[in-house]
Amino acid sequence: MTRSILSGWGGTSPSASDIVRPTDLATLRSALTTPGPRGVIARGLGRSYGDPAQNAGGSVLDLTGWDAILDVDVHAPTVRVQAGISLDRLLRAMLPLGLWLPVVPGTRQVTVGGAIAADVHGKNHHVHGSFGRHVVSMDLLLPSGDVVSLTPEGDDPDLFWATCGGMGLTGIVLATTIRLQPVETSSFVVDTERTPDLATLLERLASGDDAYTYSVAWFDTSTRGPSLGRSVITRGRSARVEDLDPSRRSHPLDFAAPQRGRVPFILPTSAVNRLSARAFNALWYAKAPRHRTGEVQDITQFFHPLDVVGDWNRLYGPRGFCQYQFVVPDAEVAAFTSAVEAIAASGHVSSLNVLKRFGPASPAPLSFPMPGWTLAVDLPVRPGLDALLDHLDALVVEAGGRVYLAKDSRTSPATLRRMYPRLDEFLTVRRRVDPHGVLRSDLSRRLDL
Amino acid sequence: MINALGAPQHLLLLGGTSDIALAIAREYARVSPALRVTLAARPGARRDAAVASLTAAGCTAVALDFDALDTAAHGTLLDGVTVDIDVAVVAFGLLGDPEQAWTEVEAARELAAVNYVGAVTTGVALGARVRAQGHGVIVALSSVAGERPRRSNFVYGSTKAGMDAFYTGLGEALREHGGRVLVVRPGFVHSRMTEGLDAAPLATTPEAVAQAVVEAVRDGKEQIWVPGTMRAVMSGLRHLPRSVFRRLPV
Secondary structure (H helix, E strand, O other), rough: OEEEOOOOOOOOOOOOEEEOOOOOHHHHHHHHHHHOOEEEEEEEEOOOOOOOOOOOOOOOEEOOOOOOOOEEOOOOOEEEEEEEEEOOHHHHOOOOOOEEEEOOOOOOOOOOHHHHHHOOOOOOHHHHHHHHHHHHEEEEOOOOOOOEEOOOOOOOOHHHHHHHOOOOOOOOOEEEEOOEEEEEOOOEEEEEEEEOHHHHHHHEEEEEEEEHOEEEEEOOOOOOOHOOOOEEEEEEEOOOOHOHHHHOOOOOOOOOOOOEEEEOOOOOOOOOHHHHHHHHEEEEEEEOOOEEEEEOHHHHOOOOOHHHOOOOHHHOOOOOOOEEEEEOOOOOHHHHHHHHHHHHOOOOOOOEEEEEEEOOOOOOOOOOOOOEEEEEEEEOOOEEEEEEEHHHHHHHHHHHEOOOOOOOOOHHHHHHHHHOOOOOHHHHHHHHOOOOOOOOHHHHHHHHO | OOOOOOOOOOEEOOOOHHHHHHHOOOOHHOOOOOOOEEEOOOHHHHHHHHHHHHHHOOOEEEEOOOOOHHHHHHHHHOOOOOOOOOEEEEEOOOOOHHHHHHOOOOHHHHHHHHHHHHHHHHHHHHHHHHHOOOOOOEEEOHHHHOOOOOOOHHHHHHHHHHHHHHHHHHHHHHHHHOOOEEEEOOEEEOOOOOOOOOOOOOEEEEEHHHHHHHHHOOOHHHHHHHOOOHHHHHHHHOOOOHHHHHHOOO
């Protein structure tokens, strides 16, 4: 056990926790049944932006070594894994079998346990929903030391769904069976188009998404005036063998995921400022084709352009950054537009802005997605950011929307309650399985969960 | 917990009736709508008034008995404070009569006991709390008077020099435990403590100090001067030859 300073991917609010790396069930169980006064939380690859995977003064169970692939059923098709395995490793193992994960978020560097705890979504949310929808079953270690096997329809569906999106506060997922999708290739057929302004973008997404499995828009929040919200939409589907270049048809499932360098240390000051972010926004828009259809892209190009640069969060300097991701219902286009205008007018500039239209929500009480519009922005911590984000919170609450807990690092208990009307359902389950509050994190303290 | 943008949920004021401490609480009340404040001070009308003023500002204010001179009680001072302390402000101190302070034993002892010994013993208690909770920011109100002793108030200056060094070192010690210390060096502050004194150049207000503290905590700073220009001024003054320094009207 070592005491270390942990923070989320945004690098804000570091705190000290005792890190335990359990390799057997007995260690895990005793960590839960004989906790210290400040409790225990599980941690995977630390890609949540805020404070859910750290536990100041308490214990953090690093489960990245708990990563075996236990069983593959190529006919179902499903895979059973230990929850500490990364989606990257799992994908690399499944692709040669012609199998693909049903939900892949914006980075492959997350664990399956983390994907369940945050109920992550991907570019196909409008078709396939969030991660929890594809969990066939999971074995959950409870604070009591008992292991329960959960399914969406089993004896305790409330606990199953509270665990999806429950930020690790209902137990520790030991193993899980996930439904997979058959694919012919590791590539995607992608259509790209630019839209000159926000209204066109929203209209294009509302009318065109149904034709694609995957859809997302990169979005400029720094240009004001008539070009506000100019964007690049990329949409696609899994490629079939005949879509590929003839030279690649003999090995269609090859998986190239290059990492072309990493940021070696935390820069002394943020490299992301108004100037560089504006330049990045302008360049990204300019380099995209006005309209191109049928381009074949690999996984990294299409899904994970940021995975090419390791530790890119270090670019934001020692003060770190906040990612703010919110969703508002379909009908609340006006609120969405107000939020975008508020960001553009604030002088806080984000270089990575992703917009998507979500499909139906999951049954999980703390799951983030709901049918509507979601936007994620990365904002360096600068004076006045608190006022901007408080203002956005108010807009989002007013519109009946919410922020994503995997990204949040600053909202308040009162605001959370207004964003998640089913919060009490979650808390009822949490108090049933963890009456003494053994499972605790900085996030649970901050948000009074 | 303190959030990513430096808004705490629970603030502890040691010397909770000081003008600067209360200004800091009011400043935080603006960014943390449901702020809880623990006011550690001697019981009495001043403390009651401070609790009432913070309650009126929208905080949940709770009083805690604290006497800077009662060092024997400092070890257990925080035992009754069960909520995590996100930001603790060490704001108690005496200015005293500067001539008595270097000519009368009792006056000198009291100044040293409150400003230095009391600051150190409460610092030990705060350090223990930060280690246990794995996070926390301690704001120590030092003074530019501690940077270079001058004839006019060197006993006060010496106590601030000592507490400044202690909290600077405490900040280093608490780094690996998730804690952070911000040492604040204001110049002359118009407050109850300096009432009736002639203001020095670059004089500031409790509100300005409070604003600077809130910003510095948010930005993760470990040492600030208020006003910011004081840093350059003190840097210059520190290097003046004594023969010149003693002629300055400071």
